Structure formats: C-alpha cells, structure tokens
Amino acid sequence: MSTVLFACMDADTLGGIQRVTHTVAQGLAGRGHEVHVVGLHRAERPFRYVERPGYAHHVIHRTPMGRGKFSRLDLWRERRRLAALFGRLEPGFAVMTSPGAVTRLKRLLPGHLLPIGQYHGSYRHARGSWHLGSVRRHYGGLEKAVFVSDDDAWLFSEHARLPNTWSIPNPLPVWPARAADPAGSRVIGVGRLEGVKRFDRLISAFALARQDVAEDWELHLIGDGEERERLRAHALACGVGGQMVFRGAVPAAEMSAEYLAGSVLALSSEHEGLPLVVAEAAAHGVPAVAFDVSGGVRSLVVDGRTGLLVPPADVEAFATALGGLMASAAERRRLGAAARAHAGDFRLERVLDRWEALFEHVVR
Structure with a gap:
C-alpha cells in the first residue's frame, strides 16, 4: 500500500473539488493506503464531507483564501509546516488538485512524494481563463496530469502540449438502491x-x-x-x-x-x-x-x-x-x-x- 497526499487550496469549502477529494481519500484509506488531505488555507465555512474519516486532515494556514495579504512570514510558515509534514511521510504520491495547488507546492515536494496534478475543469473553461497558461507551464513536468474525461485529456495533450495526460472521472460517493419513477412532473x-x-x-x-x-x-x-x-x-x-x-x-x-x-x-x-x-x-x-x-x-x-x-x-x-x-x-x-x-x-x-x-x- 502507498502513501497518498491530496493537496487543495482549501479542502473544506462546499464545492466539487473538495467533495471529490474527500470521497476518493476515504475510499483509498478503506483499501489500506495511508492518506492525507491538506488544505493550504482554512475554509471560511467548513463543510464536513466524511463523518468518520479514515485519513489524516491538515490545514496549513488558519486564514481563509483572499483574506488579507500573503506575507513573506506566511510563506515561510507554510514552507516550514509543509516540510515537517512531508518529512513524516513514507514514499508515495502527492496529488495536487488545482493549478493553484500545483503552483504553490510542486517545488516544495521532496523526492519521495511523486507529483501528480489534477484539473477538475474542462479544456473549454481553461482556455477562457488563466488556467490554461498555468496548466501548460506547470503540469508537463509532473509525473502525470489527470483530467476528468478522455476528451479533455486529449485536448490538453494537443493544445497545451502535455506529454503526460491521464483521465480519471469523479466518483459517485454512493450507489442508490432503487431508481426514480419517471411518471412524475x-x-x-x-x-x-x-x-x-x-x-x-x-x-x-x-x-x-x-x-x-x-x-x-x-x-x-x-x-x-x-x-x-x-x-x-x-x-x-x-x-x-x-x-x-x-x-x-x-x-x-x-x-x-x-x-x-x-x-x-x-x-x-x-x-x-x-x-x-x-x-x-x-x-x-x-x-x-x-x-x-x-x-x-x-x-x-x-x-x-x-x-x-x-x-x-x-x-x-x-x-x-x-x-x-x-x-x-x-x-x-x-x-x-x-x-x-x-x-x-x-x-x-x-x-x-x-x-x-x-x-x-x-x-x-
């Protein structure tokens, strides 16, 4: 079994990235992996996704994103806390769940944590924002760049010139026992x-x-x-x-x-x-x-x-x-x-x- 660390800009806000991260983390922990979920910032209104998590949870900064300036002292504290965490972990994988997380973490990761970048959006959305440039600059040097569909992985491979694309869809947390009656209105x-x-x-x-x-x-x-x-x-x-x-x-x-x-x-x-x-x-x-x-x-x-x-x-x-x-x-x-x-x-x-x-x- 492996060590798997998932890093989010903020791991506990009510949102799609966070929900998928906690669902996959709990699932991998249930299979015997040592799993850690890291939020670089505290959520303004934390949401609890898993009642009894089988993984460790870490928050690096107590200040929510966008609140105040990010000072040199804050940056020093971040590096110090992350270095201490990384140093305690056995060899494994660091999954960075967004362009922001990749930018903040990829140079800080030790050699025993292999870097994987995730992007939860579509190529179409990335093309219309700063995300495409960030993915192009930072994801190609990682072990793998993971996208949510085969189509998006192919588009990033072709247009962002990424040689390392992979696709994994978001999971359903639970499977319902029965189906709806379509006769309603x-x-x-x-x-x-x-x-x-x-x-x-x-x-x-x-x-x-x-x-x-x-x-x-x-x-x-x-x-x-x-x-x-x-x-x-x-x-x-x-x-x-x-x-x-x-x-x-x-x-x-x-x-x-x-x-x-x-x-x-x-x-x-x-x-x-x-x-x-x-x-x-x-x-x-x-x-x-x-x-x-x-x-x-x-x-x-x-x-x-x-x-x-x-x-x-x-x-x-x-x-x-x-x-x-x-x-x-x-x-x-x-x-x-x-x-x-x-x-x-x-x-x-x-x-x-x-x-x-x-x-x-x-x-x-």
Missing part, C-alpha cells in the same frame, strides 16, 4: 445559485417548454446563493413564478430523496468539468438535458441514449429538448434506464481502481 436543477450555473437560462427554457405540455410541471432549484431573489423575479417575469420551488441547500444525506422525486435533471451551466449532479441523477434513473460544455458532460450524457445535449447557451434548443422529455414518460423511462446503466462506470470502486492503476503506472 418535476424538473430539478441542482447547484449553487450563482451566475455561472445560468439558472436564468433554465427558467427561460422551462417557461418555453411548459407552453406545449399539458401536465402541470414544476421546476425545483436545489441550492442556495446570491442569485436567489434575482432568479425568483426572472421566474415571475417569465410567467412561471407559481411553478418555481426554491428548495434551498439540501444536506447530502437527503439528496437521494430529491433525485427520486425528480423526472428530468436540467444542467444549464456555462462551464462544467464532470458534474456529479448529472451522475447522481443518472444513478437514480433520472435522464438529463444539458448544455454541451465539456468532455465531462459528454462522458455522462450520451446524446439520445442517456439524455439530451444541446449547443451551449442555446435556450430555444434547450427548451425543445426539455419539452420533449416533459411530454413523454416513455422517453424519460427509456433514457433514465440507460443513464442508470451508464452511471455504473462512475461507481466509487471503479474509480478507485483507476487511481490505483495510475499509481502502479507511475512507479512501473
């Missing part, structure tokens, strides 16, 4: 109520789709955030204020019931890596309509087989796809059954197998 959207999720586009599409559907459908948004009141006003302006339900934040332990009550999952995000909400819905037999924004989305939603994909930002196409599913329980049943079968590839045990295969490949 509820569209669900899951995520933070923030601009990047573009729930305004979902509301617009839902309003258009509902015009041609006889049943009294509702749109439930599960999550909270600063956009809530703006989205509520937008729903009223679109004429669907009475069909909108803002559920707020739902504890992870209660999300299975939300998926079981859903009939269609709608993913309207502007960018995504590999969105676990789609995998979770699929595991419950709920098909998705999604904007085609990444290889990770395409790996989950096989258009016409496990769900429906539409061009990014095309609200009318989204409405047409959504309306087609809202109008046909038989089509929801067909796609939902295929989605559940396909989601088996994202079960935790299979993803852990891929991590262990990567470790074996690196040391071979």
Whole structure:
C-alpha cells in the first residue's frame, strides 16, 4: 500500500473539488493506503464531507483564501509546516488538485512524494481563463496530469502540449438502491445559485417548454446563493413564478430523496468539468438535458441514449429538448434506464481502481 497526499487550496469549502477529494481519500484509506488531505488555507465555512474519516486532515494556514495579504512570514510558515509534514511521510504520491495547488507546492515536494496534478475543469473553461497558461507551464513536468474525461485529456495533450495526460472521472460517493419513477412532473436543477450555473437560462427554457405540455410541471432549484431573489423575479417575469420551488441547500444525506422525486435533471451551466449532479441523477434513473460544455458532460450524457445535449447557451434548443422529455414518460423511462446503466462506470470502486492503476503506472 502507498502513501497518498491530496493537496487543495482549501479542502473544506462546499464545492466539487473538495467533495471529490474527500470521497476518493476515504475510499483509498478503506483499501489500506495511508492518506492525507491538506488544505493550504482554512475554509471560511467548513463543510464536513466524511463523518468518520479514515485519513489524516491538515490545514496549513488558519486564514481563509483572499483574506488579507500573503506575507513573506506566511510563506515561510507554510514552507516550514509543509516540510515537517512531508518529512513524516513514507514514499508515495502527492496529488495536487488545482493549478493553484500545483503552483504553490510542486517545488516544495521532496523526492519521495511523486507529483501528480489534477484539473477538475474542462479544456473549454481553461482556455477562457488563466488556467490554461498555468496548466501548460506547470503540469508537463509532473509525473502525470489527470483530467476528468478522455476528451479533455486529449485536448490538453494537443493544445497545451502535455506529454503526460491521464483521465480519471469523479466518483459517485454512493450507489442508490432503487431508481426514480419517471411518471412524475418535476424538473430539478441542482447547484449553487450563482451566475455561472445560468439558472436564468433554465427558467427561460422551462417557461418555453411548459407552453406545449399539458401536465402541470414544476421546476425545483436545489441550492442556495446570491442569485436567489434575482432568479425568483426572472421566474415571475417569465410567467412561471407559481411553478418555481426554491428548495434551498439540501444536506447530502437527503439528496437521494430529491433525485427520486425528480423526472428530468436540467444542467444549464456555462462551464462544467464532470458534474456529479448529472451522475447522481443518472444513478437514480433520472435522464438529463444539458448544455454541451465539456468532455465531462459528454462522458455522462450520451446524446439520445442517456439524455439530451444541446449547443451551449442555446435556450430555444434547450427548451425543445426539455419539452420533449416533459411530454413523454416513455422517453424519460427509456433514457433514465440507460443513464442508470451508464452511471455504473462512475461507481466509487471503479474509480478507485483507476487511481490505483495510475499509481502502479507511475512507479512501473
């Protein structure tokens, strides 16, 4: 068994990187690996992902990211604390979960911890931000650069000229015992109520789709955030204020019931890596309509087989796809059954197998 260290800029905020990190850490610890999760900064509102972690957890700075200036003294303290931690560890692997973590840590790692860089976003998103330049500069010299889909790994290999790409999807933390009944009339959207999720586009599409559907459908948004009141006003302006339900934040332990009550999952995000909400819905037999924004989305939603994909930002196409599913329980049943079968590839045990295969490949 190996030592595996996962390093995040912040390991305990409510977010996708953190959730995946703790899920994989717990899974590898359960297989006998010595696992450590490191947050370079304390989370402003720490979220507990695992009730009884089988791994060690470390926070280097007590100050949250973005709070105050990062002084030379802070940098010295960081290096000192990390050196002490690294010195206690047996040989193994250091998985840095973001470009920021790679930049901060790669020169500090001792030789007995082999460096692996992860990127949870898509190539499309990286290309539109500083991430692509950082990945290009820093990931090529690592043992492996890990991406969430085969498509994204290939794109980074070609356009960022990385010779060391690998792909491992995000895992489903649990597998539901049963599937949803597609006969209901509820569209669900899951995520933070923030601009990047573009729930305004979902509301617009839902309003258009509902015009041609006889049943009294509702749109439930599960999550909270600063956009809530703006989205509520937008729903009223679109004429669907009475069909909108803002559920707020739902504890992870209660999300299975939300998926079981859903009939269609709608993913309207502007960018995504590999969105676990789609995998979770699929595991419950709920098909998705999604904007085609990444290889990770395409790996989950096989258009016409496990769900429906539409061009990014095309609200009318989204409405047409959504309306087609809202109008046909038989089509929801067909796609939902295929989605559940396909989601088996994202079960935790299979993803852990891929991590262990990567470790074996690196040391071979």
